[in-house]
Amino acid sequence: MSKSIQLKIENKVATITLNRPEVFNSFNREMAFLLHDTLDDCEKNDEVRAIILTGNGKAFCAGQDLKEVTDPELNPGFKKILEEHYNPIITRIRAIKKPIIAAVNGVAAGAGANIALACDIVIAHEKVSFIQAFSLIGLVPDSAGTFFLPRLIGFQKALALAMLGDKISAEEAEKMGMIYKMIPLENFEEEINKIAVKLANMPTKALGLIKELYNKSMTNNLDAQLALESKLQIEAASxxxxxxxxxxxxEKRKPNFKGN
Incomplete structure (x- = not known):
């Protein structure tokens, strides 16, 4: 596997690390396709029951590598970048029936921020910042930023952040409901691992069904959602x-869940 994506599996947890620290883990075509493949591998691997997505170095992900899109020989064009790189990443993250934690270890900008926000649980340390940087270079948000962000923090605030390109601290992000939790830097890795291991030892199929319910709640009406809850509750009970x-x-003991 190329060094631009690293994978470690331990204690039923797969840690996927974006590894282009010299360019703040910005995406090029190779790294995007490798992330697709790595997510697919984690989905198929029965030994993996939780996934961490993080970055190496000072950044989580700075979005698209602008050197690629400005190089006449390397530039795949925005149509391919969106339809072949980022959109499949987002749909994979939402479709995998295993919990995915975004462990945001540094700045998350542009598509990098929106990939983090598409994960199931987003945790950042106190020195992290989030930036909807698109408007600052004359672009519009992509990677489902216009879908998830207004649902997380409300229409007005999301639109303002998209237009103004403000830098949001992890503390602000937690307060506005953009992320699940901010953790002090010195405890960050320990707490991420603790949460991931907890998820990996929970009833995996139930977690996958919960994820499916929340995915569908984005577009279902009340009657459709109630019907889906009934269907999936019956499935979980089996x-x-x-x-x-x-x-x-x-029996008043700790359960030993197998993920079945």
Missing amino acids: TEDYAEGVAAFI
Whole structure:
């Protein structure tokens, strides 16, 4: 595997690291396709029950590598960049029936910010900032930024951030509901691992069904959502982990979930 994407699997947790620190982990075509493949591998691997997406160095991800789009020989064009790079990343993140944590270790800008916000749980340390940087170079938000951000923080604030390109601290992001939690820098890796391991030892199928419900809630009406809840609750109740969870509750012991 190319060094631009690193993968480590430990304790049922896959850690995917964006690894182009010299350009703040900005995406080129190779790295985008490698991330597609790595996410697919994690989805298919039964040993993986939770995923961490993070970056190496000072940045989580600065979005698109602008050197690629300004190089006449390398530039794939925005149509390919969006339809072949970023859109498939977002759809994979939302479709994988395993929890995905964005461990935002540094600046998350442009597509990098929106990839983080598409993850299931977004955690950042206190020195992180988020920037909808598109308008600052004459572009519009992509990578589902116009879908997730207004749903997370409200239409007015999301539109203002997209237009103004303000830098938002992790503390501000937590307060406005953009991210789940801000963690002090000195505890960041320890807390991320603790949350990931907890998720990896929970009933994986139920977590996948919860993710499916919340995905559909973005577009369903109330009746459709109630019907889907009923359908997926019946499915969850047929799993081995449900039987184990109930048995553990009755027996007053810690459940041993297998992800089945």
